[in-house]
Amino acid sequence: MKRWLVTALLAGFAALTAPPADAQTAQFKGLAAASRDLSSRLAPRDKPIELYDFLPAEDLDALLGSWAGFGSEHNFRNGVPNALNMVIWHATLERFSAAMGESCARPRLAFHPRFLATLKQVCAWPGAAAQSETTLQEFWLAVMGYSAPESEYRAWRDFFRTAYAAKPPAETVAAMTLAITMNPHFLLQQ
């Protein structure tokens, strides 16, 4: 009787402290999938957006999550977030976001006409039209799609209406894009 209690206790402590396996964590969707998501919403079909072009160095895409295999073992690798791949994601998305911000002056990327119209509206920031619910939601949905719940949009919208109320458009658009693309709902598989 005593022994099973003690054993159960020990096992309980072990269970509490056991870390979750990597496999039971949502992983990054990977650079290819993220590029596809942005392309389908922002770019014309024949000129997709390639986040690879914004990597801080070549051949780092495998560190952001990709399918790889050998023999009969094939699985998604390097997708679990860690400090290094967060640095690389951040650097990549910051450069992409900067390109979006610079597109206020002159489009740096090939954009779908519909998104271009939305971008033009947001680039009138901090004007009233740029801060309108319609414009902000269109911009959010263009970059994020419906991957995130509406609560995320509201938090993003409220933040930029306050913290960026008086900032210039290029900086604001870049920051908006970075805030969306660094959101877990954009980066992680669902």
Next chain:
Amino acid sequence: MTDGRRLFRRVGSSARFAALALAALAAAIIAVVPAEAQQRPSWIDEVRLFPAKIAREQAWNKRWWIEKTARLLRGGEGISPDDDIDALMKLSEDEILRRFMRDARFGDTVLDFNLFMLGFKPDRLNTGGTYDRIAFDFSNAVAAAQAALDGGDYLKLFDLEGPLYLAPLSQEPEDAPTGQDAGLTSPQLRLKAFGELRAAFAAVIKIGKAPARPNGDWFCLQVGNLVARREALVKRVLRAFNDAEVFVLTRTQAIEAPFEPVAKVLAEECDGQPEQWVEVHLLVAAMEQAVAQFDKAFAEMLKFEPARYRPRSVAEFRAFDRAALPGAPAWLAFGHEQSIALGNSSTNFNRKRAAYVLKRFFCDDVVASPPEPPTPHGEAKAETSCTACHAKLDPMAGFFRGHGAYFYDYGRVPAIVFDDLSTIERGKYEQAWRAPPNAGREWNIGYIRSASTPGGNLYGSTLADLSRIIREAPEAKRCLVKRLFEYMVTPDQMIDGGYLDHLAGAFEREAAVSSSEALKNTILRIAQSQAFRQRNLVARQCYDHAPGTNPADVPPCRVSFVLKKNCAGCHDSAENGDGNLDLGAWVMAPDGRNRTFPHWNKFYDQVAPEETLAKLVERLATLDPKLRMPKNRIMRADERAELLEWAQQELARLKQRSER
């Protein structure tokens, strides 16, 4: 006196102390337990209080679901500015799904899934509208995807021989051409290489067709020299192709094989007989035939030049006309990628390939989850798992016995060359799979369901037999459905066994009529499942059950998989299973309130759940090798932790309940 000792004295006994600590621990664990599915969800109150807010959230969620299914079913492309999502919102979920499955990009999804099923899913199938080479490499995957698009037989995925899909030929050489080839593009180099080969033959043919008959011996020498240069000439042609293309040319013997008839006639005509008896015209005819064969094969290859062949969808993938190849050979579905990944060394005896087939087509991962050993019925089940795995692996491996390096078929030659470049006499090698005398069959080759009960095993000897076995085995269809669930939801997500049986059963029934419709219907079911709708899945929770199922009648989904995999093989019956315990069932406990595993004491009475669970905890947690469970099996650490955690939570819950 220390605080600990004070507390101990207050508690009064070590047992009571341990029990209190356990309760405190359990309380801490319970605090992070996910909400049970049966608890009343809070949104019910929210709907009542904030109907507009909920309606807006539901609309947003429905848009999320639409975008998720669009991305899933349209080759990764979600909702774009060209899609009218408001119009889609007015449709039912069935209509939305069927609309997306009519899109040409659905072919990409099916191909991508097929590659996932086969264990070779890439990050992307195409780049900027141009399909990557890997998309063409798995011919059964392509054939099945095309069938899914045009209502054909999707189960071509299980055919291990079939059409050959060549990728558009390379635009640029892998290594920059040098010397006289310098500056040529790949298409130009290919034409030059073909031309050189033709020219080599034409030069000798011209001699043979001259108005004046050439000297027989001298002509034999010219033809002999040509045949002797075969290897060099072939190498010259192959310089114009990349590795994947060389793989196809080598496997099909497109360039080597036409030399064979010439060599045969050469041997017949030029075997030392007097020169005037040499039938020059026969030699010329053989060479002309070889050239005609080259022309036929080259003409078919040139149809795949990138200027002429640029498929924009899977439906546009074109099969290579194998009738243009010497002997119109069957094409093995194991292409370039698989040939590299699934090499067979001289000591491996095709077990790697066997393990691959079992894992990918039958979801039978003998490596991760060793089967029960083939011990005689009634004896101790605890045995080493070596025999258990090999009893399944070795017979499956026998289907590949004639395929050596790069899956090359050595069935017509006396020796096999392996991927490690060793060779062995083929007859001797194949002895490993000969059936013993009186076995009633020639080969000990097949799909072994159980080594201890052979009645359910399926035997054969060729890869065509293996394809037939896979097509007919319900396990393969169940595996296909399971993989589809993993692809659509996420790998490593718990799925209730009963729900999977329900999906697989429906697929099997529908596939008897139309396998492509069965696939689409299964996609429909999974896309409308609870698991698919979750944003934040709990890995060990089952969200769906078979219609009419009461989840209370089976062990909690969270642990039933772990129990089935690690424990229920031995603990399979309260009447005569090990320990008189059945860890695969879930029955009402003697107290009439709780549920527990069937577990009988020596008087054949059901044991109280607390005692069963405590025993379970003890046997899982102990380090005493004589007591530690599972006996003689490897249990993954995370599964052991999962089962322990659940057992402790159950114990705590039972204790709480009994104290009320």
Next chain:
Amino acid sequence: MRTPSRRQILKYAALAGGTLLLPRLGAGEAAAVAEEPHFFLLLVLNGGADPAYMFDARPLAMTAAGRIQNYLGQEPFPWRGDNGVTTLASPLVKPLLPFRDWFSVLNGVYMTPGFDGHLQNMNFLFAGNPFGGESFIPHLNLAETGRAPASLDAVSPSDALPVNVDNHSAVVSLNPWAAAALAAKLKQLKPVQAGGPVGDPLAGFIRGRVLANAEGPGRFAAGAQRMLGGLDGAADVHKKLAKLVPPHLEAEPELQAVDLIAQCFRQKIARAAIYVLPEFFDVHAAEQAKTQPKLFSTAIARLAEILEGLDETPFDAHRSMIDVTTVMIASEFGRTMRHPEAPIGNTGTNHNALSNSVLLAGKGIRGGMVIGASDLATEQAQPSGAHRAMDPALEKVMGTPFDFASLRPVTELPDEFEIEDHLTIGSVINTIYAMFDVPQTRYRSLGRNLPVAPVLHGVLT
């Protein structure tokens, strides 16, 4: 450590953008260095390297008798350990002679019972389980060792190894050139900031959204939790990576790798490193087996370069990299003596998990020892009953029984095989665990329902 020659100093001063010039340490970095530094470097000989071409050689008489192939054709020489145990070493190891006091040789190491596949044995090396599981490498970086964890568990400046492990999410492939290009770019970019009242509000908002999604159970929440941990460590890693100095263009790949590893260790970017030598030792075919002298010659030259590089590369003002790094050199298994039916002068070799060789060097290791042995050392040697049971065809050499107290091989010939009497890879890993203060709950057992593999205390300083 050896005193470097002037020529060597000049040679290494030309390397690596001057890592001999120590960076000025900030306060944080100085504090980090104040903790006793200890790192781990695993050098892998991939494919199953034949110990007979290194430190477990056989006399030519055995080749003449047709027992074991030897394509070098030179008599091995005795390699005497300071502990009184001698083995035979192939002349190919001579480039390692200057380092003989640095490393100890472990022969006759038993790998996985019952499996001779590459993947199974590589899994066994890393995870103690032929089917995979938790790798030992990240365990060396856990907080429970008493050391503050490095940002990453390990870096690997070479091709990735095929292993089925569950916990390599912080074991990162990072070749020197990619690292250098990344560093150059990161210098131009602002590090991810923590945000908060005095930080960048955008960074604070981003972090806030990650945090908001990291609560509760579920995969997504767990992923967001990991993102949060990564985000919080990212600024530190960004700054450290930005300081990486590009490798010198003309340095050999091994020295470029050593330099990158040294920088990663010095900055606590990683606790460990894995370097896979480019040579592939799986020589089943005779033609491949005949290349072994050349294969081992180049591989051993690389190992010598790496050891020398570790010695010449400073960790701080007082210590070199070898002073703070434990080094393990291993392959996934050894090899058979020959093919049974091929002529001795034209034979390849197959896998042999019954006898592997491992070298241990660097911090915490008593160098100069020879530990363990394999059987069938001479033409006259007789196999034990245990050997015949495990290898009826007598194609393999097998580790002899082993006395863990004296660290000496035992000469008796047991009739039955008992794994507790043999030196196993489990003992090697547990010895490394002991060095790194990894809790004993993580130690490897000898097998299912068997005790923990003993630590080789005698090899520890």
